[in-house]
Structure formats: structure tokens, C-alpha cells
Amino acid sequence: MNRRQFLQATSAVLAHQGLAHAAIHAVDVNETSLARDPRRPQFHLLPAKNWMNDPNGPIYFNGRYHMFFQYNPQAAVWGNMSWNHAASPDMIHWEHLPVALVPTSDGPDSAGCFSGSTITVPHGGGQRVYALYTGVVHDKQNETIRNEGLRESQCLAWSDDPMLRTWQKQAEPILPRPPQGLHITGFRDPCLLEQDGSYLMIVGSGINSVGGCALLYRSPDLKQWDYLHPIATGSWNGAVSSNPVDDGEMWECPDLFALDGKFVLIYSTLRRVFWQSGTLDPATLRFTPEKGGLLDLGDFYAPKTQLDANGRRILWGWIPEKRSEAAMREAGWSGMMSLPRVLRLSPDGTLRIQLLPELKTLRSDAGLPMTRSRAEVTLTLPVANGEITCKGKRGQPLHVSIQLAGNEILSIEYLPGLHAVRMADREVALDETHFPSLHLLVDGSIVEAIVSETMACTKRFYYDGDLAPDVTIHITGGVDSVECWKVRPISNDRLTT
Known part of the structure; x- marks a missing residue:
């Protein structure tokens, strides 16, 4: 509304x-x-x-x-x-x-x-x-x-x-x-x-x-x-x-x-x-x-x-x-x-x-759970908190699925034949100088995603209970690199002081 x-x-x-x-x-x-x-x-x-x-x-x-x-x-x-x-x-x-x-x-x-x-x-x-x-x-x-x-x-x-x-x-x-x-x-x-x-x-x-x-x-x-x-x-x-x-x-x-x-x-x-x-x-x-x-x-x-x-x-x-x-x-x-x-x-x-580069000062040194095979990377963001950067390979398909309890919050797909990205039911072409990339932050009930510095998508998600669930991210296709971090809070009581 x-x-x-x-x-x-x-x-x-x-x-x-x-x-x-x-x-x-x-x-x-x-x-x-x-x-x-x-x-x-x-x-x-x-x-x-x-x-x-x-x-x-x-x-x-x-x-x-x-x-x-x-x-x-x-x-x-x-x-x-x-x-x-x-x-x-x-x-x-x-x-x-x-x-x-x-x-x-x-x-x-x-x-x-x-x-x-x-x-x-x-x-x-x-x-x-x-x-x-x-x-x-x-x-x-x-x-x-x-x-x-x-x-x-x-x-x-x-x-x-x-x-x-x-x-x-x-x-x-x-x-x-x-x-x-x-x-x-x-x-x-x-x-x-x-x-x-x-x-x-x-x-x-x-x-x-x-x-x-x-x-x-x-x-x-x-x-x-x-x-x-x-x-x-x-x-x-x-x-x-x-x-x-x-x-x-x-x-x-x-x-x-x-x-x-x-x-x-x-x-x-x-x-x-x-x-x-x-x-x-x-x-x-x-x-x-x-x-x-x-x-x-x-x-x-x-x-x-x-x-x-x-x-x-x-x-x-x-x-x-x-x-x-x-x-x-x-x-x-x-x-x-x-x-x-x-x-x-x-x-x-x-x-x-692009997200403000200085936000990286909130990154925690603690690593996040990640499994990686030749064809897939799976990451877990405990208690709906974390930051991910991902780079794909030019000419190879790439798909990122952000999920909560098996339900997809957001899907991001790189289409190499079109050199375009599909996200939130829309396709946006990338220029020739841009490789597929993703910068994503998850915070409590919000996802902010920037793809190849060309398109942004902000998504809300909700759940029941007094504890935030883990958010899972599946990445398949031509993955060049993935990095992930926990993100430190800006206050100790979530009341932003």
C-alpha cells in the first residue's frame, strides 16, 4: 500500500x-x-x-x-x-x-x-x-x-x-x-x-x-x-x-x-x-x-x-x-x-x-556457512542477516535464488544470449562493459539487491515467531567468485540510537 x-x-x-x-x-x-x-x-x-x-x-x-x-x-x-x-x-x-x-x-x-x-x-x-x-x-x-x-x-x-x-x-x-x-x-x-x-x-x-x-x-x-x-x-x-x-x-x-x-x-x-x-x-x-x-x-x-x-x-x-x-x-x-x-x-x-561503499565497515570477520560444488554454491544467512557479493562469468548462465523456508523471496537470472538480467519479472540489458554481478544485503525482513550496477530490487518478507529464520541463497551456473559476511548492527537494541 x-x-x-x-x-x-x-x-x-x-x-x-x-x-x-x-x-x-x-x-x-x-x-x-x-x-x-x-x-x-x-x-x-x-x-x-x-x-x-x-x-x-x-x-x-x-x-x-x-x-x-x-x-x-x-x-x-x-x-x-x-x-x-x-x-x-x-x-x-x-x-x-x-x-x-x-x-x-x-x-x-x-x-x-x-x-x-x-x-x-x-x-x-x-x-x-x-x-x-x-x-x-x-x-x-x-x-x-x-x-x-x-x-x-x-x-x-x-x-x-x-x-x-x-x-x-x-x-x-x-x-x-x-x-x-x-x-x-x-x-x-x-x-x-x-x-x-x-x-x-x-x-x-x-x-x-x-x-x-x-x-x-x-x-x-x-x-x-x-x-x-x-x-x-x-x-x-x-x-x-x-x-x-x-x-x-x-x-x-x-x-x-x-x-x-x-x-x-x-x-x-x-x-x-x-x-x-x-x-x-x-x-x-x-x-x-x-x-x-x-x-x-x-x-x-x-x-x-x-x-x-x-x-x-x-x-x-x-x-x-x-x-x-x-x-x-x-x-x-x-x-x-x-x-x-x-x-x-x-x-x-x-x-x-551502487550501495554506499562505506557500508563494508559493518562487515563482521565471522564467516558464513557456505557449500560449493562445481555447479552450485549454497549460502546460509543466519537469523536473516548478511551481505553477499557475487560475480558471474561472461557468456555463461547464472541463477541466484533467495529463499526463506523453501519459499523464494527473489530470483535473479543472467541470460548470456541476451547479455541481460531477469529479476522481478523484468529483463534489463547490460552494456558490453558490465559482467553479471550481484551485491545483496539481508536485514531482518528486507532484501536490497543491486545487479551489475544497472538494476535494483528491494523486497520485503515476513515470518511468524520471536526468532528470525535463516535465509538460504542458491547460486548455480557460471560463478566466478562469491564473498559473504555477517553484518553488525548499528545499535545494540535495534532501536537505532
């Missing part, structure tokens, strides 16, 4: 000041139960309890990485949308900080502080961090979220605190309404960038019966904005649904950034995340896509990127649950952040993805 479906399921009972009625029925889950839940990841970022979704405004500031994300302080289901906050020295180990933004009862975000971006600007001899986010209020007559009586506007907040703990909000929205004359299907999730001395903002939107789009604005000061045009547009698939994101009429969480001499646009729609690489004309400020594809084939949504201290482009995404609302309430937690992924472009404009 994606975030808009959760909004639809709960918006009818949103109470005054944006507090969801669902929060009243929150299950009280104590820290001991949370810490002992084997399905809670050990080395992914998530709050100590309750619901989380989209990454918001990740930024490197004052020597630390700051991650904000959508959060319900009241329950393990969607509601009371706020910006939670964590900080890290390395994008791996995290410290919980106070919730940064919460709805203001009489403000433009009284029904929720939705997703957005941050940016650092010079201020008073130092630096100030601005957050631009979508505020939501109840307004049936002017709704921008179809059939839900909610109106979206773009709001501004800022922090002069070295640790970004305290924030001040501008009282009025900087964009109170969408452009006149457009029959839009949504208006949210602003993305910020600087270009030739101006600030540019794109906002996720869509045109009714036409398709999703990103609306482009320009400002000299982050406060006064001029609408220019849709910077990029998509196509409606012709289906009729209550949620325009599900049929391509709406784009969520657009992100536009420069990368290796070109520009990359990322957006979420049709329950998937898409990427396009191309050019941004500096005169017309129109984006021309040249290549594109899916960013992840599995349970991965609403991503956001940032630059790290070394200038690398880092991708973060929300990994949602694939279980019932009742199960989430009982567990007391829902959702997690993906591991950081480094993005780059190949010379032909293909997006390349």
Missing part, C-alpha cells in the same frame, strides 16, 4: 489539527517488544517506533548528515504527518533528534506537513538551512487531492541551529495555490536546486486525463516565486482510479539534479519510481529526456537525493511494509529508510547504482 492509498484510507477520519482518528486506537508497544522483534532491521534507519514514510530534505550540514522523514508520532499507521529527524556522521550510524516540523493548528499545514526539500544559503555571516515542504489543510471547495477535501500549498521553514533541532515557519505559504488554468491532479513534494544565480523549484503534479508532470518555478530569494511551465510531463494510461498516482495522472516526489554532465529527473507514479537522464536547456529551462528506466523493481518508493561531503549523489528511498494495518499496529513500527545508494551516469546516459 503506497502513501497515497494510506491517505485515502484515513483522510475521511482526519480530525481537527490534522490528527488522524486512527491514532486514537494506537497499540501501546513497549521498547522491550520493539527491540526483540526479529523483523526490525539492524542496520537500516527507522524511528524507535511508529509509522514512517518518505525521506525529506536529506542534507550534509555543519559536518553531519541530517535525514528528515515523514512520521506519525502517534501510531504505527499513516496520520499526523510530521517531519522526524535523525543525524549521522557517516550515513550509516544514526542519532534520533526531536521531531523537526509538526502541524500548526491554525496554519497552512494544519492537516499535515508533507514531503519536501532543504537547502543551505548564506545568512548573517553564517549559514541557514531552509526547508520547503507541502502543507495540507481541510478545504473541500478548493481541494487539490481528489475526492479527499484536502488542499495543498508549498510552505517555508528555516533553522539557524547548528544541529537543526529548532525551526521557524513562515506564517503564509510561499505558493498558496497551483497555477491558474490548469486542471491539476495534485500539488506537492517540492524539490529545490540552484541554477545560474536563481533558485528553481519543481512541484509534483499532473493534468487531468493527460498525465503526471513536474511544475517549474523560479525565485531570487526562496520567498517570491514565478511559475514558468511544466519542466517535464508523462502520460496517463487511460485507466480510471480514485488515486491519480495509480494511473499515471500524477507524479509524486520529483527530484531533479545535475550528474556527470547531464541532468537526471526522478519521479514516483504507477506504484513505481522512474528515472530519466537528459539535458536542461539553460535558456528555456526545459528538460529533454534521452534515456530512462525504473529505479527499483520492488518495494521502494518516494526517493530523495542529496550530495555528500565528497560531492557524490546519494539516493535514499522509503521501504514500505507489505503487511496489514492490524499487523503494523501490533508490531508498533512501520517502514524504514533504504540503505544509501551512490548514483552516477555512464557515458551513454544510463543511470548506475
Whole structure:
């Protein structure tokens, strides 16, 4: 269930000041139960309890990485949308900080502080961090979220605190309404960038019966904005649904950034995340896509990127649950952040993805059970924890099956005749310079797999009981090399402190 479906399921009972009625029925889950839940990841970022979704405004500031994300302080289901906050020295180990933004009862975000971006600007001899986010209020007559009586506007907040703990909000929205004359299907999730001395903002939107789009604005000061045009547009698939994101009429969480001499646009729609690489004309400020594809084939949504201290482009995404609302309430937690992924472009404009290399610092020296014959390698990841790298041989088939109690979680197959990989019912061609390779991490109830730096797939899995079972990996075919490790937790209680 994606975030808009959760909004639809709960918006009818949103109470005054944006507090969801669902929060009243929150299950009280104590820290001991949370810490002992084997399905809670050990080395992914998530709050100590309750619901989380989209990454918001990740930024490197004052020597630390700051991650904000959508959060319900009241329950393990969607509601009371706020910006939670964590900080890290390395994008791996995290410290919980106070919730940064919460709805203001009489403000433009009284029904929720939705997703957005941050940016650092010079201020008073130092630096100030601005957050631009979508505020939501109840307004049936002017709704921008179809059939839900909610109106979206773009709001501004800022922090002069070295640790970004305290924030001040501008009282009025900087964009109170969408452009006149457009029959839009949504208006949210602003993305910020600087270009030739101006600030540019794109906002996720869509045109009714036409398709999703990103609306482009320009400002000299982050406060006064001029609408220019849709910077990029998509196509409606012709289906009729209550949620325009599900049929391509709406784009969520657009992100536009420069990368290796070109520009990359990322957006979420049709329950998937898409990427396009191309050019941004500096005169017309129109984006021309040249290549594109899916960013992840599995349970991965609403991503956001940032630059790290070394200038690398880092991708973060929300990994949602694939279980019932009742199960989430009982567990007391829902959702997690993906591991950081480094993005780059190949010379032909293909997006390349790799897990953050520094994650190897979590590898344990302890070996993992492995058996190997001429035709097969079998590995065991005890208590659903481990990391594997595998390289295949060019021209020889390779098949990787990740299994839990004999049931397959994910299958990955290299097809030498096509020089392509089949994963999650899709085939993706590899370029001639890439041999088949796999980088895979398993953490409690999640698999993140990167194949040949070309395709990613994130998968959730569940089981009963108080102990995590072993995950088994069978590799057959032309195997050149396999390495595997246990992965150390980033906290001693799974509560990520």
C-alpha cells in the first residue's frame, strides 16, 4: 500500500489539527517488544517506533548528515504527518533528534506537513538551512487531492541551529495555490536546486486525463516565486482510479539534479519510481529526456537525493511494509529508510547504482556457512542477516535464488544470449562493459539487491515467531567468485540510537 492509498484510507477520519482518528486506537508497544522483534532491521534507519514514510530534505550540514522523514508520532499507521529527524556522521550510524516540523493548528499545514526539500544559503555571516515542504489543510471547495477535501500549498521553514533541532515557519505559504488554468491532479513534494544565480523549484503534479508532470518555478530569494511551465510531463494510461498516482495522472516526489554532465529527473507514479537522464536547456529551462528506466523493481518508493561531503549523489528511498494495518499496529513500527545508494551516469546516459561503499565497515570477520560444488554454491544467512557479493562469468548462465523456508523471496537470472538480467519479472540489458554481478544485503525482513550496477530490487518478507529464520541463497551456473559476511548492527537494541 503506497502513501497515497494510506491517505485515502484515513483522510475521511482526519480530525481537527490534522490528527488522524486512527491514532486514537494506537497499540501501546513497549521498547522491550520493539527491540526483540526479529523483523526490525539492524542496520537500516527507522524511528524507535511508529509509522514512517518518505525521506525529506536529506542534507550534509555543519559536518553531519541530517535525514528528515515523514512520521506519525502517534501510531504505527499513516496520520499526523510530521517531519522526524535523525543525524549521522557517516550515513550509516544514526542519532534520533526531536521531531523537526509538526502541524500548526491554525496554519497552512494544519492537516499535515508533507514531503519536501532543504537547502543551505548564506545568512548573517553564517549559514541557514531552509526547508520547503507541502502543507495540507481541510478545504473541500478548493481541494487539490481528489475526492479527499484536502488542499495543498508549498510552505517555508528555516533553522539557524547548528544541529537543526529548532525551526521557524513562515506564517503564509510561499505558493498558496497551483497555477491558474490548469486542471491539476495534485500539488506537492517540492524539490529545490540552484541554477545560474536563481533558485528553481519543481512541484509534483499532473493534468487531468493527460498525465503526471513536474511544475517549474523560479525565485531570487526562496520567498517570491514565478511559475514558468511544466519542466517535464508523462502520460496517463487511460485507466480510471480514485488515486491519480495509480494511473499515471500524477507524479509524486520529483527530484531533479545535475550528474556527470547531464541532468537526471526522478519521479514516483504507477506504484513505481522512474528515472530519466537528459539535458536542461539553460535558456528555456526545459528538460529533454534521452534515456530512462525504473529505479527499483520492488518495494521502494518516494526517493530523495542529496550530495555528500565528497560531492557524490546519494539516493535514499522509503521501504514500505507489505503487511496489514492490524499487523503494523501490533508490531508498533512501520517502514524504514533504504540503505544509501551512490548514483552516477555512464557515458551513454544510463543511470548506475551502487550501495554506499562505506557500508563494508559493518562487515563482521565471522564467516558464513557456505557449500560449493562445481555447479552450485549454497549460502546460509543466519537469523536473516548478511551481505553477499557475487560475480558471474561472461557468456555463461547464472541463477541466484533467495529463499526463506523453501519459499523464494527473489530470483535473479543472467541470460548470456541476451547479455541481460531477469529479476522481478523484468529483463534489463547490460552494456558490453558490465559482467553479471550481484551485491545483496539481508536485514531482518528486507532484501536490497543491486545487479551489475544497472538494476535494483528491494523486497520485503515476513515470518511468524520471536526468532528470525535463516535465509538460504542458491547460486548455480557460471560463478566466478562469491564473498559473504555477517553484518553488525548499528545499535545494540535495534532501536537505532
